[in-house]
Amino acid sequence: xxxxxxxxxxxxxxxxxxxxxxxxxxxxxxxxxxxxxxxxxxxxxxxxxxxxxxxxxxxxxxxxxxxxxxxxxxxxxxxxxxxxxxxxxxxxxxxxxxxxxxxxxxxxxxxxxxxxxxxxxxxxxxxxxxxxxxxxxxxxxxxxxxxxxxxxxxxxxxxxxxxxxxxxxxxxxxxxxxxxxxxxxxxxxxxxxxxxxxxxxxxxxxxxxxxxxxxxxxxxxxxxxxxxxxxxxxxxxxxxxxxxxxxxxxxxxxxxxxxxxxxxxxxxxxxxxxxxxxxxxxxxxxxxxxxxxxxxxxxxxxxxxxxxxxxxxxxxxxxxxxxxxxxxxxxxxxxxxxxxxxxxxxxxxxxxxxxxxxxxxxxxxxxxxxxxxxxxxxxxxxxxxx
Amino acid sequence: xxxxxxxxxxxxxxxxxxxxxxxxxxxxxxxxxxxxxxxxxxxxxxxxxxxxxxxxxxxxxxxxxxxxxxxxxxxxxxxxxxxxxxxxxxxxxxxxxxxxxxxxxxxxxxxxxxxxxxxxxxxxxxxxxxxxxxxxxxxxxxxxxxxxxxxxxxxxxxxxxxxxxxxxxxxxxxxxxxxxxxxxxxxxxxxxxxxxxxxxxxxxxxxxxxxxxxxxxxxxxxxxxxxxxxxxxxxxxxxxxxxxxxxxxxxxxxxxxxxxxxxxxxxxxxxxxxxxxxxxxxxxxxxxxxxxxxxxxxxxxxxxxxxxxxxxxxxxxxxxxxxxxxxxxxxxxxxxxxxxxxxxxxxxxxxxxxxxxxxxxxxxxxxxxxxxxxxxxxxxxxxxxx
Numbered sequence: 001x002x003x004x005x006x007x008x009x010x011x012x013x014x015x016x017x018x019x020x021x022x023x024x025x026x027x028x029x030x031x032x033x034x035x036x037x038x039x040x041x042x043x044x045x046x047x048x049x050x051x052x053x054x055x056x057x058x059x060x061x062x063x064x065x066x067x068x069x070x071x072x073x074x075x076x077x078x079x080x081x082x083x084x085x086x087x088x089x090x091x092x093x094x095x096x097x098x099x100x101x102x103x104x105x106x107x108x109x110x111x112x113x114x115x116x117x118x119x120x121x122x123x124x125x126x127x128x129x130x131x132x133x134x135x136x137x138x139x140x141x142x143x144x145x146x147x148x149x150x151x152x153x154x155x156x157x158x159x160x161x162x163x164x165x166x167x168x169x170x171x172x173x174x175x176x177x178x179x180x181x182x183x184x185x186x187x188x189x190x191x192x193x194x195x196x197x198x199x200x201x202x203x204x205x206x207x208x209x210x211x212x213x214x215x216x217x218x219x220x221x222x223x224x225x226x227x228x229x230x231x232x233x234x235x236x237x238x239x240x241x242x243x244x245x246x247x248x249x250x251x252x253x254x255x256x257x258x259x260x261x262x263x264x265x266x267x268x269x270x271x272x273x274x275x276x277x278x279x280x281x282x283x284x285x286x287x288x289x290x291x292x293x294x295x296x297x298x299x300x301x302x303x304x305x306x307x308x309x310x311x312x313x314x315x316x317x318x319x320x321x322x323x324x325x326x327x328x329x330x331x332x333x334x335x336x337x338x339x340x341x342x343x344x345x346x347x348x349x350x351x352x353x354x355x356x357x358x359x360x361x362x363x364x365x366x367x368x369x370x371x372x373x374x375x376x377x378x379x380x381x382x383x384x385x386x
Numbered sequence: 387x388x389x390x391x392x393x394x395x396x397x398x399x400x401x402x403x404x405x406x407x408x409x410x411x412x413x414x415x416x417x418x419x420x421x422x423x424x425x426x427x428x429x430x431x432x433x434x435x436x437x438x439x440x441x442x443x444x445x446x447x448x449x450x451x452x453x454x455x456x457x458x459x460x461x462x463x464x465x466x467x468x469x470x471x472x473x474x475x476x477x478x479x480x481x482x483x484x485x486x487x488x489x490x491x492x493x494x495x496x497x498x499x500x501x502x503x504x505x506x507x508x509x510x511x512x513x514x515x516x517x518x519x520x521x522x523x524x525x526x527x528x529x530x531x532x533x534x535x536x537x538x539x540x541x542x543x544x545x546x547x548x549x550x551x552x553x554x555x556x557x558x559x560x561x562x563x564x565x566x567x568x569x570x571x572x573x574x575x576x577x578x579x580x581x582x583x584x585x586x587x588x589x590x591x592x593x594x595x596x597x598x599x600x601x602x603x604x605x606x607x608x609x610x611x612x613x614x615x616x617x618x619x620x621x622x623x624x625x626x627x628x629x630x631x632x633x634x635x636x637x638x639x640x641x642x643x644x645x646x647x648x649x650x651x652x653x654x655x656x657x658x659x660x661x662x663x664x665x666x667x668x669x670x671x672x673x674x675x676x677x678x679x680x681x682x683x684x685x686x687x688x689x690x691x692x693x694x695x696x697x698x699x700x701x702x703x704x705x706x707x708x709x710x711x712x713x714x715x716x717x718x719x720x721x722x723x724x725x726x727x728x729x730x731x732x733x734x735x736x737x738x739x740x741x742x743x744x745x746x747x748x749x750x751x752x753x754x755x756x757x758x759x760x761x762x763x764x765x766x767x768x769x770x771x772x
Contacts, residue, residue: 001714001715001718001732001734002715014407015407015408017403017404017407017427018403018404018405018407018408019404020427021400021401021403021404021426021427022401022404022668022729022730022731022732023718023730023731023732024714024718024730024731024732024733024734024744026426026734039429040407040412040429041403041406041407041429042429043425043426043427043428043429043431045429200726282408286727286729286749287726295722298715300715300718300719300722301719301722301723301726302722302726303722303726303727304726304727306727308694308695308749309694328387328410329387329388329684329686332387332409332410332686333686333687336681336686336687336688336689337687340586340673340687340688340689340690341672341689341690341692343408343672344408344409344410345408345409345410346387346408346409346410347410348387348410348412358410363672363694
């Protein structure tokens with residue numbers, strides 16, 4: 001069978017390992033440390049720095065494809081991999097749209113995808129003009145490097161907006177601004193595409209963010225109009241195809257009340273790798289996003305993404321203010337005893353407040369009951385109390 | 387979280403790795419070779435010989451529990467592990483019932499479990515007497531070491547029976563004989579028990595053997611009378627509890643036409659580890675047998691064994707007469723294209739005729755259609771032709 005090199009050592013790489021073991025695919029990992037989340041469960045590890053082309057090349061040696069668990073490999077390192085003849089999936093010219101928000105916004109607008117009004121911000125004058133254009137509803141974004149609410153700012157007024165812009169530009173941060181969306185909820189399109197063109201889409205997922213971090217995902221998204229769901233799925237297909245994405249693509253969406261009062265959508269972010277809003281597929285779909293990503297990057301036909309239950313809820317296990325005295329093994333035991341049907345996923349990571357250290361999945365028939373139980377289980381796993 | 391040492395390097399140990407990675411359980415492996423099926427996917431490997439207590443002790447160092455992917459660790463090595471303070475699961479006094487068929491038969495008869503008539507065979511006179519007792523319906527078995535039809539003989543007549551007995555006893559093989567059952571099909575009870583006593587049972591499974599090797603498993607077993615299913619499940623619970631089994635226990639059953647013409651059952655074999663007839667649980671149950679085994683051996687509350695589909699069929703990928711020219715990756719591609727809903731599991735093993743190199747699982751609603759597709763997929767993966 002095939003060999004795949006994964007650059008990145010977090011939980012997303014870790015959760016590719018079970019899918020690879022089942023499919024008989026060999027993984028090779030470029031990890032920052034031998035005890036990182038993914039390196040704990042993958043035998044073939046090169047310890048190195050993903051920003052160094054030489055380290056990427058060393059890990060990729062002999063692999064049929066190279067893929068990633070994050071978007072942060074610099075363009076020159078990607079190019080060296082391509083130049084050395086590696087099958088880099090997704091390809092750099094697709095991946096740039098997940099690396100640089102301004103490039104992405106321009107490309108999506110070109111494609112006719114719904115995006116909020118935006119502008120490149122290269123001076124205080126730029127942000128002043130944009131502030132006027134959107135009646136003060138400004139969201140400032142670093143073009144690169146943000147995640148989980150980092151690199152995104154919501155200035156309260158023009159003065160704060162100008163100060164922040166000055167400060168960030170002085171620090172050398174490439175900036176853009178976009179119209180702040182008055183969102184009603186967040187949705188996510190999870191899609192996979194392989195190099196030869198096949199595309200598969202999971203049902204549209206709803207996600208709930210807390211403090212800028214995904215806390216919960218519910219699939220299929222409850223109370224979603226069928227026409228809007230179909231439109232979102234088509235949008236996912238179009239973006240994947242037209243950007244030439246390979247592997248899993250997550251299109252995070254803002255949902256808001258449109259002009260006619262009906263729910264409408266705009267694109268928030270793109271991620272070209274398995275995504276937190278797709279973890280439910282591990283236990284709630286015929287094909288998990290991790291298996292699908294591996295199939296896609298070596299151009300195997302994609303698996304069936306149909307859901308296996310009426311509803312599946314994922315709740316993140318986010319490090320609490322402090323690690324409770326009750327050891328994790330006992331917390332797992334209590335959750336397993338109360339909820340024998342909850343699927344617990346832990347990442348082998350130490351506790352840190354707000355850090356994603358695992359998640360639970362729960363399939364059921366009733367959305368609210370399933371959400372309640374999934375969240376109770378996730379909460380107990382970090383706090384040690386019901 | 388907990389650390390578990392697994393002694394044995396085959397596909398059963400390999401398939402514990404995905405469940406361990408998800409639950410955050412660390413595995414340590416005692417493997418015969420660094421490139422064995424399980425060692426390919428588990429980083430912490432001690433290379434050694436499971437028959438040597440010193441090697442078992444080296445692998446077990448620091449683990450919260452020690453378990454197995456086969457029954458062949460000798461009693462003295464098991465005892466040394468226990469004496470060194472290790473939590474050996476299942477415990478040697480339970481495991482002996484899966485190691486020695488005569489011990490097992492005596493124990494099951496004591497418990498009132500249905501077993502065919504049997505006798506210890508220590509001489510040709512013994513087998514002659516037993517032959518007369520069962521009207522020539524003799525099955526000879528080596529007390530230890532048999533699997534997949536090996537170590538079991540069906541002599542055609544008394545002369546062959548005597549010759550075989552003489553030959554085997556002369557070679558030092560401990561022997562027993564039992565009445566050959568006129569079986570109508572084979573069933574399997576899959577149950578898990580943890581040290582503190584909790585027991586969970588999956589639906590009764592039907593298995594189809596070819597040349598003494600499991601070719602297919604269907605769960606739940608089709609056309610099984612509800613009373614008989616309930617009786618079989620209770621039998622599984624009783625055996626697990628009364629033998630003090632921990633981890634997964636498979637009770638292979640003969641099904642035959644009882645005196646009243648209705649389907650009846652007798653125990654064929656016991657296995658105290660994940661079992662081929664339970665592979666369907668990976669994709670067809672809320673909790674796979676591999677996850678359940680790991681939970682059980684560290685005394686975590688057991689997961690929900692309910693099925694997630696009306697029927698799930700497992701078909702083994704058994705090495706064909708010769709490996710086809712079409713490489714495995716292309717065979718996988720063709721199967722994935724035709725059956726996007728088939729789950730392919732490969733063991734990282736080289737081809738050898740009749741060798742188990744993988745299996746497929748397929749969930750569906752119609753038993754015959756699901757069987758047909760699962761078997762077609764498995765067949766293509768070894769022959770490269772539809």
